[in-house]
Amino acid sequence: MDFNTLLQQAQRLTNETQDSEELPRVERTISQVLEATEELHSRVTQTGAQDIQAHILLGSKGIDLPKLTQKLESLNTQKTFEPLDPIADTDIQSFLKNEKENAILSIIEEVHKSSNEAAQRRRWENIKAEWRQEKINILNSLVGPSQNWVDLQKVPEQSILLENSSMRSNLNRTEMAYAREVFEYNSIIIKGGCRPNLVQIFAKVAGSFEDQKVNEIWEIMKYMVNVSAISRTRDPIQSRLQIHQFVDQAKKYLENRYKLYMTTIISGNLREAQRGGVPSTFNLVSSFVGLTFNQGNWIGLQDATIEGKPLWPMVYYCLRCGDLPSALRCMQLGGAGHEDFVQVLEDKINKPEQKINSKLEGQLKLHYCNKIKNSTDPYKKAVYCIIAGCDVNEQHSEVAKTTDDFLWIQLSILRSDVSADNTEVLTYSGLQTTILEKYGETYFNANEQRHLYFQVLALTGQFEAAIEFLARTEQYRTHAVHIALALNEMCLIAGPRNVQEPLLSVDIEDPIPMRRLNMARLVMLYAKKFEITDPAEALQYFFFLRNLKDPEGCNLFLVCVRDLAIECRSYDMLFGTMQPNGIVSGGLFEKFECVDFDTRKAASMVAQELVRKGMFEDAIALFDIGGLQGQVIRYICVMLSQVVQEVSKKGSLRERLAIKAAEFSNRIRGSHVDCDGQMLHTFNLLNDLVTFFDYYHEQNYQIALEILSKTKLVPMSMNDLDECINNFRRLSGEICKVFPDILLATMDILFTQYKTIKNKESNMLDSTRDNQLHHLRQSAKAITNMAATVPYRMPGDTNKRLIQTEIMMH
Template identity: 45%
Template sequence: MDLNELLQQAQRLTNETKMDTELPRVERTLSQVLQATQELHSRVTQTGTNDLQAHILLGSRGVDLPKLTQKLESLSARKSFEPLNPVSDTDVEGYLKNERENAIIAVIEETNVNIFKSVDRNRMRCIYAEWGEDKERLLNALVGPNQEDFPDVHRQMVSTVLPQEALPRSRLNRIESLYAQEICAYNQFKTAYIQQSSHRPNLLTKLTQLAKEKLNDIDNQVPEMWSVLSYMANVSPLVRNSDPIKARQTGPQFVQQALAYLEQCYKQYMNTVIQKNRLVGLRGGIPNVYNTVSSFVSISFQLPQSLVGLLDISNGRPLWSLVYYSLRSGDLGAAVQFLKEGGVCPDLLKLLQHKQQQQKHQQSHQQLGDQERPHTKLEGQLKLEYNNKLRVCTDPYKKAVYAIVLACDPHEPHQEVVRTIDDFLWMQLSMLCTAERSDYHIERLSYGGLQSLILDKYGENYFNAREKTPLYFQVLVLTGQFESAIEFLARTDVNRPHAVHMAIALNELSMLGTPSSVQQPLLSADPQDPAPMRRLNLARLIIMYTKCFEQTNTNEALQYYYLLRNFKAVDGRNLMLTCICDLLVENCDDQLLLLVFGNPDPHDPWGYSGGIFAQFSNMVQDKHVLATMVGDELAQRTKFEAAIKLYFIGGQLEKALRLLCSLLTQVVHQPARQGSMREHLVDITERMNLALAKRKLDVDDHVLGTYQLLSQLMKFFDYYHAGESRLATEVLAKHRIIPDNCREVDNCVSSLKLVGADIIKVLPDVLLAAMDLIYMEYQQVKTGHGSAPHDETSQGPGQGHSDSKEELLMNLRQRAKALTNMAATLPYRMPSDTNNRLVQLEILMH
């Protein structure tokens, strides 16, 4: 700084200290000033520190404390409604004063009483109205179909139309329904894309268009949020195997997109200002950035006082404002043109021309040569000029232009230029440390540093995020923090549908950072990620959102679960199948099974057509996996009948057969009744027989033998309860379930040891039924109403046909004896009632 500049600054300071009032200037020596300071300090310390602080506080706000003290002392402490003093009869002035105050008090008291009466009257009116509604509702509930029972009661007739099939009311509101329809259409379109290899659908574009067309009337800020997210995601597609967080932090394309968005918004703002001030703007010529900036600057600096402190003013327009707004609009060509016309700072002009040429090469995807590298020496000179002169420059626009072009001094607030959050973001993004600037050893701002500044240092309180939700969301998105922005939206019920579908759309484009485990919180930080990046648990977000309406809008819920097909649950299974499995286990009715798996084929036990899986060509095979998962879960919850249906769908014949055997052991001995579980199992048994005819080799021989034996026992009990004793006896004799004489007891016991536990559970009922049949035949023969059977097999091998009555009775006694011996010989604990009944019937035959 030379002496001339120092002299000019001294003169400017002298002019600023001059006062407009005509008071005499006081000139004191240093000793006089010191003495006056000591006297003032002694007076202040005597009054106390509290008075000093009060004087300082009130004086800084323009309050005259002595005058305020006088006003407070002049106030009367007398109460307004204190008793009036008695006056004498001759005191006319006092009498009139008392009468006037009595009148005022009377009016106030009367008004107070009227207010209380009015409030009480309105309160009682409301109470009576509520009581009347309750009485009317109760009487309407008491009134039956016959009006004559209550002749004085008037019912309110409400016309209602009940549907034939009452469905639960949808829990999706209008916004959620619109989003759900778009998700369903996207899933179907994507399936067609996989089949036909056509153009890949872009869900983010579809949802952004939906927000602009149908959600703008609900909240005009929602389309703006979708627009900024769509603009930021409009970059070259990322590789699906790459990590979205690392790709976003290392690639400069997201920074360029944010700058382009902010510059485009500012150009729209300038055009809006010009349209409102056409006479002042006088925009003409070609509609480009150069003319737009010229008109905008003419409007902004039309007052003479707005040019105070600005440099290089020509025709009422400051040069550096023109250059700054050209850079703010993203047009380096306009900034170069303005600098050429101004004829100042040739070094800065040369650097801007180089950046313009470099920008053209980047747009044409050409590599820079060695001669096109940034001018290191030129930038160094300009930085030196900025540090020496421009830090105290009176023109804030010139200072901002140098800081932006040189990408230096990131902590300078530039308060005269930066007026909005968008301006602040654009300024910070323009000065970020990129690859081409990494060789300068000066203080720079990194992308992660800017993100930490927005998320951690400033945070939600600084931006008043609760009241200005769209603003904070846009700031996070423009700084590449998609996950934190979506999680912030998902905290409120109003914005949760938008947040869920934003996350879905970004995930379909492979731009959403998700954690490795679905058990992570909704927003988590991975130690391997650069700070302050977060990861959003999309699976948890979708499940939380879908659980609210999966009971009433099951079809839409399944469409959302389809989006989780690429995620893995904790146990390693497909998360989509796990979610649908939980839904089916909780509500395993026929209607839901038809919705998921389709209609069964009556001719093919394994054929199912339709269902939600028919819409997804790549999930057809997973239908069997899902059915098996649901069947296993239902079997663990002892819902065997429903589990058998699911095992049929999943093709698990052996598992279905095992459960069917377990159920048959519980009902095989019961008589057939309409609507009973035994009747349902008969239908399942017929379908099982049809399936075994085609896939008999897929079942274990031991399980198959148990099932076949239980099927024969079911026929036996059907004959038994129907009174067909001969047919029932033939079934037992054909399969050698019980012995015909004492010599066959050991063989029968040995064969029963080889069968499963399901047959042992039915054996006591089989023995009782067989003993009952023998006793009935014994009574018929003894009374002469029965005769010897004509089939030799009914008396067992080795026994001859005897017409003698005694021999036939003896044969029946031997068969009864064999049953009791078998019950006593079995290595299983038989019920005591069974043994007692068997012994009683045997005794009755002697």
């Protein structure tokens, strides 16, 4: 193409442009067009690149962005939640409008707030439940003292056991032997009999185990509980610190044990011992000292001799055997020079309940400090310290060769009723602190000698720490639990303020170094091993917790029964079964029937917990046992309304609920029922609907319609429509929920009857046949009218199906 041709085309286009009236004529030179193009390009590249891209993207999808922008800008949201304008008092219309808007806004705000609070509450409940379960799992995996706070509230995993399965008991021979005695003891307590001494009973059982260390443990406890009865209204720790019999009993045990040791030594060396005369502690000590000391090992011993034996060893071993008269005899045979010492011994013998004369005791202490402390005779030093209670830091290692000796000396020199600033006197709490905190488990090699460390703790009155230490190992845990049970029944165990505390805890108000033992946790951890396989034995142990409360104030025994029932799901075994005459028979809990506990209360607690977990079917049976008829009816209605329209199958939920409902209905017929009238009416209607749907699914349509007509729920003609609508307004939500299925089932029955009459060849008159068909059509019309009229939101296809069926009947 040449330039002439281009010029002609340009002129033609110019002429066409000049003839157009739609666009104004614009005359620009080439330079002006170039300048405008560059300006437009710079503007687009600097500020409008994204807008251009948005226009291009949305334009490709058929969206007009400028028009959409105009629509968005035209929206006005200012009046949605803005404050209402003030109005005059006489402007009724504006006042009502404002009140309406205020009501709407308040409802929106309230719903928003309540929804937010409910979501937060459920979130925290879920978090707490997860943490609680995790803490329980951690605690159950540990036996030692926990430093965490763990709720006693268990969240058991549901498990269903096969009916024909037989579980083997998890109780071993030792545990079973103790469990039999626990059962006998609880039976006596429930019957109101005299409370036996559990320590004596358990010690007798332990004697059959042929374990010397276990026998020694129970022997210690027999000595330590042989004190005056402890008041059940006082704190056990305060009572223990104020009753000096615990110290006397500990000394008596150590003294008798040493006397037995002496006898054993002499029996093995009868010829060298040359024991003779009347059997007595003095002769026993004399023979023992004769075996222990000879002329070659008298180095350092001082003062006179008695029948050829050193004086102070004779006195010490008489005291070590707990025989003060024999010690006094030794001093009298030892000659003069010890008048003050003799006087103190005589006072101890003649006035054991009175405090030693402070003047005489002071003179002995002074004499000890001046002359005896640096003596070479270790027995003389030990005797003076024991009688005068001085030099509490002296270990007497040459005399106290065993732990028993050391502990006996410490118990002998301690004093009570001393001033707080007197550091030269050993107190009971001071000895306890020394044993538990200063020396501790390491000093006594407790891991290798558990029975020894238990002995030291128990003999110093620290029962809680001793039991907790013994319960850490599988070997001694069973014995520790039963020691705790026995002492707790005698009010000798101090429990924590809250059952959620660790197994062993410290109360800031208690004197140092006393501990508190969580009996609830100890018993529950012990019973957890066998509570599924041996629930009867577990209940016996839970009964010991009957005087404790959980954080919500519920009886801990009943709480444990509740958790056990939910975990093993053997409700009939625990609470028995309801007979047709309304009497509950059987059940393990029946053995605990007394003034404070009964099966009805326990079953009701379990039922309420089952409801909280959503296990309504199990809760129904337990509410029935608990005598809460209103709750039985309520939850039968809740569950039955969800399955009443289904086909009844063998073993299905519907069949089980229908049987329960029928049995309960027959039992309460003719008697007063403690239940809301509306709920009872709903229960009766659901029973009728169960029968209606049973006949409907069996295709016994005529009987089904007769049952339905008695309920006055569905109109059989247009004349019944108003009455049925009025009845519907008084129905509960359980019946309304199943109402669409009732209408569909009724319409299906009518349509089936319609087809049967229409297709049946018979000799009936046409008029009779037409009347029957007309009646069925009228009934169908009444049903569709009711479905459209009742104040209830039907499912989406219900009205459609009803109308289609009605149309098919014309």
